[in-house]
Amino acid sequence: MTTARRDTTAEPLALEGGPKAKPTPYTTGRRFGDEEMEELREALEQNTLFYAKGRKVRELCERFAAMYGKPYCTASSSGTAALHVAMGAAGVTVGDEVVTSTLTDAGTFIGILYQNAVPIFTDVDPRTYNMTADTVEARLTERTRAVIVVHLSGTPADTDPIVELCRPRGIAVIEDCAQAHLARYRDRLVGTIGDIGCFSLNDFKHISTGEGGLCITGDQALAQRMALFCDKCYPRDHWGMRTGRQCQFLAPNYRMSELCGAVGLAQVRRVEAICARRAEIGRMLTGLIAGVPGILPPEIPAGCESTHYYYMFRVDENVLGVGRNEVIRALAAEGVPASFYLKRMDQMELFQKMTIYPPRADGFVCPYDLPQYPPGRLPYAAADCPNADLVLRTAVILSMTEFWSDDDVRQTAAAIGKVASSYARRRG
Secondary structure, eight states, X not given: OOOOOOOOTTSOOGGGTOOOSOOSOOOOOOSOOHHHHHHHHHHHHTTOOOTTTSSHHHHHHHHHHHHHTOSEEEEESSHHHHHHHHHHHTTOOTTOEEEEESSSOTHHHHHHHHTTOEEEEEOOOTTTOSOOHHHXXXXXXXXXXXXXXXXXXXXXXXHHHHHHHHGGGTOEEEEEOTTOTTOEXXXXXXTSSSSEEEEEOSTTSSSOSSSOEEEEESOHHHXXXXXXXXXXXXXXXXXXXXXXXXXXXXXXXXXXXXXXXXXXXXXXXXXXXXXXXXXXHHHHHHHHHTTOTTEEOOOOOTTEEOOOXXXXXXXXXXXXXXXXXXXXXXXXXXXXXXXXXXXXXGGSHHHHTTOSSOOOTTOOOTTTTSTTSOSSOOOOOGGGOHHHHHHHHHEEEEOOOTTOOHHHHHHHHHHHHHHHHHHHHHHO
16 A cells, blocks of 8 residues: 655654654565475475485576576585685685775675685775775785675676776686675676676575575686585585595585575575565665755666665765764654664774784784785775775665565655755755
């Protein structure tokens, strides 16, 4: 049912006793149902939950790869594991540098450090929140082995220029698509542009297996190394038997179980509808708040489509006369819960205090003090990423879902318009 629209911009803020711009709760829905239960039943009836002897993980990989038009897919235990698998497959090792965005999740850099390589963090574009070819180029050195392109919040980064920058230098391009299922970059899906695309299936993503990850590639050699790196470097035949040369190199156990594969199979059947609805909600909300004083909607590059893991907009403090925290507090009173991004990755404690591993008596810090790396530790300076700081100071995050109704979107936009208009008027 569609509610009657009212002009809320002249009403007193709910913080000050006015009526809520969003008086009703957000629409919710069930993420898991009979399809997942049927797939789980079939998985249990196999009498094995081992991925290499069952069929659910294999079918999940086949369907996911086909959806993205790639021949190879490897399943892992998490999105973080998927990114580590990509690092291992790309040959990232001691003394290497890997460039990535400072606005991301720790999962992006964990695999870099486990390879004893050094993460190098880039600044971002202040409207798309993504790294660019310019920010990447400023961080490249002769030691750069890979670039992890983060598609933050479901919005595609401008990836082609980054690939064009890296390919002649022999630098691998890994796409972190943890927040960007089925997002489109020009005429392609993100994850298909670089050498490897990495996806997360944790409980907060577009689709979920509780925890899980997927890597896709079109390169057979990379695919073979991904499969080995995910499974302790044990090569396996179709029946799960170990074959060939075992443990050729160090590799962790990131295997996905058949239970996760079963849930993933059912979820993949839903993902197109889920992502289409999230993209629609994002377009609708952006259209409704475009032109609201002091509000800067996310900028989706031309020819691209965001599938909005969350919806993040910025506030212009000069127009509103208040900061992000005041806007969040006012929105909450209007019935619109909101949050904010916490911190740049390079400003996390493990980098600022060099506590990557437990401290040693001699003060040695791995990987920064390894002989393969130039003497002296890299500074992760506060002044390195001014645009990221601007985003962090002014960005508001709405945890949208595909279950939002059109009324939810309109009322959310009305709340944003009401709060911004009220503060802008006071600013005069």
